[in-house]
Each structure stands twice: as C-alpha cells, then as structure tokens.
Amino acid sequence: MLRFDLHRDDVTGGWRWQGSCWRFGSSWIAPVRSAALRRESRLGRDATVAVREIRPGGDFTELTLGADGVVALTAGPLGVVPLYVAACGERLIGSWDPVDLASFAEPDDLSPAVVTRLLTRRHRYSTATLFSRITRLTAGATMQWHRTSGLRLRYPAPASHVSEPRRLRWGADPVAHFATLMNQVVHDALDGLRGAVAAELSGGLDSANVAVSAAALSSGQVLSAGLIVAGRAGLAQEIRRRIIVDHLGLRDLTVPANDHLPLSPGGPRTADRTHYPDTDVYQEAFDALRGRLRAAGARVVLTGYGGDEIMSRTPAERPRPTTPPRLPPWLDQHARDALADIDADCSPVTAVALPTLVVFSARHPTYLRAGLWPIAPFTAPQLSRFGRSLPVAWRTGKELLRQRLARTGLPTTVTHPRRPESFAATMNRALRRHALALLADMLERSVLIDRGFVRRTAIAHLHRRARDGGTMPPLVYDMLALDIGIRSMCTAAAAGREGSCASSTPNR
Template identity: 40%
Template sequence: MLSMRLRLCDLQKPEWRPQGGRWVNGKSWIEPANVPTLAMEINDDQAPRVRVRVRECKRDDADFITVVMEPGEARVSAGVFGTAPLFLVEKGGELHASWDLAALQPHLRADRLVPRVVARTLTRQHRYTSETLFEGVYRLTERASATFTASGLGLRYPEPAEHVLEPRSLRPGVDPLAALDDLLTGVIRDAPTVTGCVGVELSGGADSGNVVLAIKAARFPQVHSFGLLVGGNTGMQQRERRRAFVEHCGFRDTPVPAMQHPPFCPGGVRALRKPHDPAGAFYQEAFDVVREQAFARRCEVIFTGSGGDEINAHHSRTDVELPAPEPVPWLGPKTVRALAEVNDHLAPIPVLPVPTLMAFGMHNPGFLRAGVWPVSPLVHPRIVRFMEQLPHDYKRGKALFRERIRRAGLPESVAAPAEPENFLAVLEKGLRTYGLPVLDDMLKESVLVDLGYVDGKALGQARKEADTALTVPDLLCDLLALEVGLRSLM
C-alpha cells in the first residue's frame, strides 16, 4: 500500500516534507498508493527517529505498513491482513519498495530467478513465503518485519498465529446464523469508505451472496455490483442467480462477459506486453475490466467473496497433507532439481488463511492500480475465528452460508445451485485461441527454456498434442503466463 526509496545517508538528517503526494527527505521518498481510503501518518516528535504509517482510514483494526527510520537504520513492518503485499529490494545502499512489483522493474533480472519459486509456479505448488521469483527481491508477509542497514536487508518472520484447533459445541439457544449476520455486517459497515460509494464482486455463488446480503444490511449510500459472466448453460444459471441478488438488494449492476476477455486476449496486459507481475492471476485480463468499471463508477472500496472456501473447510491444523501435484511433462532439469526445495523457507502460520493471502498477492495490486481498495470481509480475523469454532455440520457444503441465503427469501436455486459457475470454458478459449500462438513463439525463443527451467523438446511435443486434444492442458497457462510476464519485465 506504499512505495518508497530510502537512502541511509538521508536518514542521518531527517527533514521530511510533503511534496506532490509524497513525503520527501533528500533523495528519499515515501508515497502511499493512490487510493482515497488510505491515510499516511507522520510522527517525527522523537527526531531523529521518524515513524511513517500508511493505513486504512476509519478503521481501528486497519491494515497497515509502518516504516520507522533513525540514523543508520530503517525498519518496515506489516499488519495481519496482507491486502497488498510490499515488495522490497536493496541495491547500492538504497532500499526500494512497492506494492506493485512492476514498479521495481529496474531491479528485476529475468536471468536471476529463484529456482524453487519457478518450480512452485510451473507445478502449481504455490507457497506463502517472503521469496519471490527474483533473486534479492522479497515479499513482506503478514506481521513480518524487514530491517535495512549498511549491512543490507534482513527479514524476520513473526511467531505462528494462534488458531482454534478443533470446533466447539454451541451453547443452548445460540443461533449461529444470527451471529454470522451480525459479525459480517459489522465488518462491512467498518469499511474505510469516505463517500459511501462501494462496489462488490458478485459471482452469484454462496460466498459473494453472503457478502452482498451484509452490504445491503450495512446501508451504504451507493452500491455497484460487478460480475464476470461465464458462457454456456452454466452462464445462464449464473446470470439468473446474480439477477436474483441484484433485485433483492437493489444494486446497480455491471455484468462483464468473461468470454470476451480470456487469458492472453488482444488488448489485455499480457498481449500488450505491459510490465506486470509474472505470478499474476489467470484471468487478469477479465478482472482488469471489472476494476476499470469499478473505478469509472467512483467506487472507493470493492468487496470480494475471497476466502469463503477456506473458512468453510474442515481440516486439522496439526495434521495437514497437501494433495500430490499433477505431473508436468515439460519441466527442465533445473526445475526438477528444485522440486526438492518447494517447502523451504515458508512463512509461519498466518492469521488469515494461506490460500487467501496468496490470492491477495495475485489480485489486489490490480485494484490498487485502478485506484480502488479491495476488502474481503469473509476472512476478517473475527470471522475466521468464529468459523474455526463452528461445528463442522454448519460448514459442510457451506450449510450456514446457504441457509442465510434461504432465510433472506431467495429461492433454492440461488442458495444451493446444482451447477456452480466455473471459468474452465474461458480458460480453454484463451489457451486455444490466443495461448497456443504464444507457445509457438516460445518454441522459437524462450527465457525459461534457455535458463533450463523448461524442456524445449517436451514442450514441442505438448504443442503437437494440444492440436488434437479435446482441451488444452490448463497447466500450459501457468507456463505461458510466467514466460510472458518475465518478458514484460526484461
């Protein structure tokens, strides 16, 4: 949620002053993301020690990044939410940082990658860690801190977060649905909006459905709903569910046909080779359209349904076994060797669910780029803790979420659809129509092949098989997105 350049020599004489939206001291500067819901606080009462904090406004339990500077040292720390992770790199006695990885482009080297991170990306074994694809470039994970001195940059993980290990029994007379309703509405009502103009991602599923019901109860002056529509028969059912929610809540709705904006489509960030994070989301092109629409309607905040699957999952935090990864036939020798290290250097257990935090890193920078602040109320710490304590019968199949939709008066086809929406047809169109030509180009010249991360011959065989296959292997999307993203930063 901030960008900055710090020079140790400037910290010797702190003379910070506002200048064009930044705070400047010599050639050092700190700037919040250009989002109206963020505030930057400066405390220099204890000079030469200066503290700068960028945080959500209007919230006591706000997300934040804090920078504490004194002669010879700067310390950066993050809150528990991880809404927009900060990327850090130290070069030549200077600390550069930004929520936007592409903003650090001058310091990124496509020929200096971290093999185990490449292996995680190509095999879809993503992990929450301070490591990024690029050597010397780090992510400040939730509750973590970084220290910048003449010796360089050091990162420190926090202690593992405490969680409820097993569900608990309900007290007699307790209505868990009413408790969830109060919690969710309260979290949404506390959102850091100034004008009260908000947006919500409405897919038509149980997660976004529960969010929109709470938004209605929170009574914002103006609410816009946005949704990516999938095609085919599934898309028709999704359209009906969305229409039911929109009419029930009285929102101003903007549907976006996802099939018109599939991965690698013309006019999208990847086709235009705009500098972007190679680890971006599959459907970045479609979500970019949603973000542009939200900004055009002057939404300060956009609520998402992220995390609904995670908080409804039944698992043991003391005995977790990840599923075996799908075989990837085109891995090169460097990637194969690095597979033994995919679980090295991981961040400790966070407050929020790990998959949600990783999704934030892929999706949320795009919202900040559009000038909109994303809020995911389902994974607010208060709701995470409530759901951890809830007996599993209320979470199995999202039973409590679905019952809340029924109790709102919406039909069973909305509360428990027989065929939930998915984006597989959108992915197939993107790969078949636009991805395979990218692969043809990659077979001629490739960063990943040249560096030994991908086997060119095996990739060529996969290309031949894709022509006659009923569907293009979706793991090719991970490969192509990584290749195109690396090229965009070169």
C-alpha cells in the same frame, strides 16, 4: 500501501510532506491514496511514516527512518497489499507494485523454488519472489536495512487459531450469530467512507453473503459487479445474479469473461508489456470490470475472498488428504530438482489463512492500479475464529452460508445451485485461441527453456498438438503466463537499467 526510493544519505534527514509524498534530498516516500486509508507521520531525527486502513483493526504498513541510519519496515497482520523491496548499493527501493522493481529482474536471478511452485500450482506464501533480488514483506513480517549490513527480514511468530471445533450450546443459533458478525465487519469497513461502495458478486455463496450485509448497511445504493463465465454455467450464473441483484436492490455491472480472454494479444500480459507473472489468472477480464467500477464512482470494493478458508474442513475431518495437481510432463531437470525446496522458507501460520494471502498477493495490486481499495470481510479475525469453531456439519458444503442466504428470502436457485460458476470454458477457449502462437513463441525465445525449467521437446509436442486441434491441459496456461511474464520483466530490466538500479517516480 507505500512506494519509496531511499538513499542512504537521506535516511537521517529532515523529512517533510510535499505535495503527494514525504521528501528529503533525492529520496521520497509515497503513500497509496484512498478514501479507505489514512497517512500518519512523526517527523524528526527518528522519523516514522505509516499508512493505515481507517476501519478498526485494519491493515497497515509502517516505515521508520532511524537516527542510526537503519530503515525498518513493518507489515500489518492482514496482508492486504504486500510490499516488494530491493536493495541496490546505497539505495533501498520498495513498492506495493512489483512492476516498479523490474530493474532487479534478471534471468540469472530466478528462484528455482518459486518458479517450480508456479509451474506446478504448488503455491506458497513466502518472502521469496521469482527474482532473488526482490523480497516480499509478508503479513506481520519486519525488515531492517542498513547500508553496511544490508537487508534483514524476520517472520512473525505463528498465529494461534482454533485447534478443533466446539459444541454448540443448546438453543444456539449460529446463522444469526454469523449474520451479526458479518454485519459488524461490513459496517466497520464502510463507516466513514465517501463515494460509491462496490461489492463483487460472482453469484456464489461467499460474495452473496457479503452483498447482503453491504446492501443492508450502506447509506446509498450498493454497486455490484461480476464476470459472467461462459457456457451453461454462465447461463445459470446470470440467473442467480439477477435474483440476488433484484432482491437486494443493487446497481449491477457485468463483463463477459469471454470478451477478455487470458493472454490475449494486446492485453495487459504480453511479452512487450512489463508485468509481474504471478497475478490473477483472469486479469484481462477483471481489469475491464475494475475499470467500469472506477468509472461508475467506486473507490472501495468488498470481496468474498476468504470464505472458502473459514468454512473448510481441517485435515483430520477430510475423508482423504488433498493432493496437488500431477506434475506436468514438461518439467525439466532444474524444476524437478527444485521440488525438494518447495516448502522451504515459507511463512508460519498467520492471522489470515495462508491460501487467502496467496490470492491477495496475486490480485490486490491490480485493484490499486485501478484506483480501488479491496476489503475482504471474511478475513476479519472474529469471523475467522467463529467459522473455524463451528461443528463440521455447519462448515461442510458451506451450510452456514446457505442458511443465512435462505433466511434473507433468497431461493434455492441461489442457495443450492445445481451448476456453480466455473471459468473452465473460458480457459479452454483461451488456450484454443492463443496457445498455438504462444507455444511457437516459446520455441523461439523462452527463459524457462533456456534455464532448464521446461523441456523444449515437450513444448514442441504441445505445439504440434495445438496445431492439430488437440485440447491443452490447464497447466499449459500456468507455463505460458509464467514465461511471458518473466520475459517482460527481464526485458524491462535490460532496457532501462544497463547495470544500474532504477526506480519509478512518486507521481505515477
């Protein structure tokens, strides 16, 4: 929620609000501007500035400039938009957008554990980022910086969650109670907002439940938006979405995912366009959708993120433990050695489920770039507690969510789809169309190959396979996207820094 560039000599200065940011000397602190947020400040010798969501119990980021020269950063518990921070000599630079810190991206500073997490889809929520000089301020964490002692970071204590499901009282109606909770959360999110409210609508159970509450509680017509996936799944998805849109009286926008394939030339994720590698897999298509939402007047977007987590089974309730994807055969020794550190320095249990926070870190900066503020009602503490407390029968297959939709009058086509939406056909098309050229590019210039994370011989094999029309394993995408993104950040650092740290302006 903040971007800043602080010089040590300005920390104890006379900070004032000027135009779009707080300023003193050569330093500045710029809040995200959104109808869903408010800025706060207490200026003086010990100055504190903050940005908070206007909804009750919403997220926040707070920055304190101490009279002793210590800068303290505190992140709220919901992790909606993490803050990325880097120290450079006498300066502390931070931003919700990691691209702003590209000057701190060096190939020699790559974190082996984080690189390996992304290569193998073993994602973890941590303060560690791809580059060791860039730190992520995670949900509930605190950070202190002083010109002599440097950065000190502390995770919060583990959050308490429901440890096991409870029995329902006789006559209890969990569907009605869930509807009441969801309506209250959505009401609080929308209360006081100006401008169009949008709801992402995939055609799935999570987003449909959010849309039901938004349509019932909004003072105006709700704008819905979604990507249409390819193949037969896309045809079924379009039917479901049309039923939901008509039933709720939504104003709908759609973007075909196949029109904006991942890693398309000229898109937002190419080696010559600076971008952070750990982002939304389908960013190209979602960027197009977010652009249409902004043009239609939306300023806040309700999402279905977090529904999977509050309806999931506990490890003890699963018939067999879940296993991560098999290791890709192209991992080189440096990545294999780093597998032992995959779980090192991870965040403790937080108020929001850790997998949801991983999604927030990857996707939410792109909402802010589009001028949109994302709100995920399923992450509200009261909904999370309720979902985790339910007997397993209500969580299995998201039975609770299905029954709530059925009670609103939606048919089984929506509540029990035979063919749920899937991006598999879109990803297959992207790899068929773009993998050959991108693999050839990796053989010419690749940070992952040069640093011993990926074997050159394996990439050459994949290149021949793509040239002969063979199918690509899905993890090829992860490798390509990671290599391209790292190169884009490192190229920007080399071009703009030349040994000194650099920062963007507050007016971007």
